[in-house]
Amino acid sequence: MTEAEEYLKKGESVQASEKAYKVAKEAVKALAEKFNLPEYQQAVKEGRWYTYTLGSGSASLSKMLGEWVVNGWSSVYFLH
Numbered sequence: 862m863t864e865a866e867e868y869l870k871k872g873e874s875v876q877a878s879e880k881a882y883k884v885a886k887e888a889v890k891a892l893a894e895k896f897n898l899p900e901y902q903q904a905v906k907e908g909r910w911y912t913y914t915l916g917s918g919s920a921s922l923s924k925m926l927g928e929w930v931v932n933g934w935s936s937v938y939f940l941h
Contacts (some may be wrong), residue, residue, distance in 0.1 A: 862880070862884050863924035864880045865878075865881045865884065866941045868880060869891070872894050878937075878940040878941060879938060879941065881935045881937050882938070882940065882941040884937075885913060885933060885934055885937040885938075886910075886937075889906070889915050889919050889922065889929070889930075889934060890910060890915070890918075892918075892922050892926075892930075893918040893921070893922065896922070896925065898918055899932075900914050900918035900927070901918070904905070905935050912938075914922060916934065916938070917937050919931050919933075919935075921936035
């Protein structure tokens with residue numbers, strides 16, 4: 862996230878958006894693993910995370926942790 866903030870200070874919004882997306886993506890993946898969500902199991906089975914799996918994982922996490930998860934994911938996906 863520090864890199865994203867540094868890019869913003871330089872006026873490089875595209876690079877900042879990419880860095881923020883990566884942070885959110887890794888957060889969803891880590892939380893999905895922590896809570897052993899079906900989306901995590903699917904990613905393990907398939908050997909990778911797909912965008913739709915990340916979106917589904919954020920929706921599942923939102924039900925557990927609050928709407929902020931899916932709102933955050935939606936925001937960074939839009940920027941991405």
